Amino acid sequence: MNAQFFTAWVEETARTITADRDRLTALDAAIGDADHGTNLDRGFTAVREALSASSPAGPGAVLILTGTTLIRKVGGASGPLYGTAYRHMGTTLTARAAQAVAGRAGTGLDSTSGAVPGTGIEAPGPGTAGFTGTAGARDEAGPGGAPGDGDHMVMVTLADLAAAFEAGLAAVCELGGAAEGDKTMVDALAPATRALAEAARAGLKPEDAFDAALAAARAGARATIPLQARKGRASYLGERSAGHEDPGAASTVLLFTALRTVAGG
Amino acid sequence: MNAQFFTAWVEETARTITADRDRLTALDAAIGDADHGTNLDRGFTAVREALSASSPAGPGAVLILTGTTLIRKVGGASGPLYGTAYRHMGTTLTARAAQAVAGRAGTGLDSTSGAVPGTGIEAPGPGTAGFTGTAGARDEAGPGGAPGDGDHMVMVTLADLAAAFEAGLAAVCELGGAAEGDKTMVDALAPATRALAEAARAGLKPEDAFDAALAAARAGARATIPLQARKGRASYLGERSAGHEDPGAASTVLLFTALRTVAGG
Amino acid sequence: MKKLINSAESVVTDTLAGMAEAHPDLRIDLAQKIVYRRSLPTPGKVGLVSGGGSGHEPLHAGFVGHGMLDAACPGEVFTSPVPDQIIEASHRVDGGAGVLHIVKNYTGDVMNFQMAAELCAEEGVEVGTVLVNDDVAVKDSLYTAGRRGTGATLFVEKITGALAETGAALGEVARIAGQVNARSRSFGIALSSCTVPAAGKPTFELGDGEVEVGIGIHGEPGRARVPAASARELARVAMDAVNDDLPLSGDVLVMVNGMGGTPLMELYVVFAEVAAYLREKGATATRSLVGNYVTSLDMQGFSVTVCLLNDELTRLWDAPVQTPALRWGR
């Protein structure tokens, strides 16, 4: 998977968000403030423009630009959360690419950051979590920034992508403080990430791995329906939040739908 | 017809206004501001209280108190108009009673005021038209005021009543500036007054005279439906005022319905 | 109908009770339904009395205070006050220089104020009257009750109030009131009807794709029903109507007024369009108001009122005012 692939993924995500905008907003109307579809559509429209304006060189740069743009254009809860997720996915890919290059070149680059172990949701390595990421974003997203320059030299493996999702998930949990079962996007993102890591370990083909991740995301989103929300706006409703699918979990499913679509096969 | 008769008439009018309140308001909603029934109901409720609190001694005093109370409690267009009508009817009856008493007693009381000639809508005699009537109302309506004291000694004839209606109609036209055909209460009041005067001249029984007046009022009110309003709030609608019955004409019908009811037979 | 009221019968009194609690600067006679400035009369100052049906809040009671009205007489909802209220208020505010009645041109208001004025005169209170009739939606012809008084009432009350505060004589105060009225025009558009509490249902029904053009401030249906359109187009409809009647140029005072149920956000959107329209015509909105000032219960929609300024009017508009609903300069 190269930069084209990631660009195609984000663009396909943008397309399906636009297509599903009103459904997402309707879900948010039921237990929130009726803007989730509008928010993401505005953000991903800006992402599309940003990507075509600057054509980032590597997979990591594509995702960092995506995340930074979402942070800059969406607002609300989903902007920082999705923005942070993409940014951490991007920095993870970039770091792993640098490691791979370093490995090939035999140089001794620091390898502590980026590789987040297992499927846990601990905070990622220092310097990548939380809000200082925004500062980094400004530097990294621009053309010619130091980090990310090397990553177009290396193909992203399924294991890399799984690690990236793990980093993204961890950052979302850190920033939003949500755990699985709180009826948020985490309820779709966490199982999908686990499925992807599992598939990578099992050596599955990307299409099959993405099928598994999408199925897990869908199941996770569906499983939010009976839950009572404990984070975000829906938590204000108390018991009345039960019986509705979480809009953020629903939009997370679309990320995996798009991933499956661009993988083809 | 004595003071009891007039009290009964006003009370029956109040009853039917209450019963038809919502219908009158609905008519006003179509071409006005949806308050005509509420206005008159508020006013006639106050009238009922005023009549039972002070039991005016003569027919004229009953109507003067009715008019004054309407002016003091209704507001809007219909308050001053109906109030003025009743007040002028009352002063007319009082004046004619005084003349009758004077006639019997052989004294030379001035007879220029009160007797309004014909069925025309000219202004009544000096001192009775317009707003100075309010000042008079304060004096005359109170118990023990000089005018009106004599009128309980004399029975009101149909001719007296027709003259009173003529005076009331003239005062309404003077105050509101409306002519027949302008789509106002005048369109019911004027033909009913004419019918009453006609019946009096023809020597009809009261019941038959009131039947004729009521029929004329009804026909007059119905005839407002196709008209375009030229006075009051409905005139703002221009051509759109056509196709609706005028609420004030409709409430005027109720005065004559009540008159017919209390006449019995 | 859902409203924050206790009953249709008590709504005016309950409103006044709330005003009395909220505004210690006012003195409110709940029995007579009259709203006064705290200390009255001001010797040598012309007293300013206005009034009209309730349901237009903050008009008029919200404009009682320094630099504006001395007293307001609220009638029942959409029903003019009765003469008793006006007479009582006029007596109380007369500081020896006479009283000006500011009356919106409706048959009921005109008759009740006129009755009161005649009695005041008999009782030794000198009364002048200004009739406000700014609404260009109604043609001022023999075939109507004449143009209605709407948004310009606020302009008349503010500017006249400022002049009265200087100790000007009744004739002069009445003159400026008439001048403001003569230089002002309004036009309104409704997105929904209002619901009169005692009636319990909307005065008229509008489809989802329709607006009512040329409405007054009593839920009277307007002159025409047209398809809903953008703020830009509706602002243009209103401004064209005003401009056709009084060509706009130079410095103007402009109010974009909400009908009671329209949020401020939408009024600002309309105001941007109105300001652009004025620039197109070579006029400039040097003074402005945006908000719900002359309302029609819970109606959604707006009206725009424009007054051609001159130096004197601008100066009087800028003069200090301290009322519940309008407050600046001190």
Added chain:
Amino acid sequence: MKKLINSAESVVTDTLAGMAEAHPDLRIDLAQKIVYRRSLPTPGKVGLVSGGGSGHEPLHAGFVGHGMLDAACPGEVFTSPVPDQIIEASHRVDGGAGVLHIVKNYTGDVMNFQMAAELCAEEGVEVGTVLVNDDVAVKDSLYTAGRRGTGATLFVEKITGALAETGAALGEVARIAGQVNARSRSFGIALSSCTVPAAGKPTFELGDGEVEVGIGIHGEPGRARVPAASARELARVAMDAVNDDLPLSGDVLVMVNGMGGTPLMELYVVFAEVAAYLREKGATATRSLVGNYVTSLDMQGFSVTVCLLNDELTRLWDAPVQTPALRWGR
């Protein structure tokens, strides 16, 4: 949906354009969507920045001016601003004494302001933050995002603004902001939903005989749906909720706030009931506001916010303020 807008996409920018036309005392950056006082920064004065989703007008932009905010950052409708806006505004208003961010407690607002604050700190702007969370309809527990920030935001902005105007240090300004928040509580009731322009239909549907109790300011459904009732009963529901959380006594500042589509008349009716309730509890509304201040687009309904006063808070509340929506004392 009928609204006075040009398009759902442009509504925030169009609103700001209208504000710029109407309020020459403000300087509005339309591209970045930031509303500033005309002359900035004030050397030695703590800069006050607030912001949040649009649709709550006049909050926050209507509270920019002397004695209140230095800048406001409006987001899209019901969507918090983005960090870029807040960072830019914080830089501009920093007169060397640091900047206080006044943030309503919503996940989105908190995260975006926090991101901005971290970057400001890195860039050398000292930033303090106060979180407003006054809405007792939400239990502040591990099982929620915590109490929402609603009406008390106005109190925090006004009182903190007055203190900042005296040249108090950032720590002191932040302390008073926290104190106002800690002493304030709110509760809201809706008679209708609002309609988000981009959504095009009401966020929730209420039957004719129902009201939604415990609503926020984003059209989020409330805690419960109950039968419609009189203003007296609804005021009591709201005040009981407040009083259960913060027993009321002594002098209080109270606001009866409309949700955007509720006319002033009804708010005064509610205020009369609130004042009576307070008296019953031995508390006195020595300061008050009645009007549409912290709104939720075109929603019909009200919220009540109470703050337990002390001498310092009363003095700061009374201090001069000169903004589009709040103005007194000079």
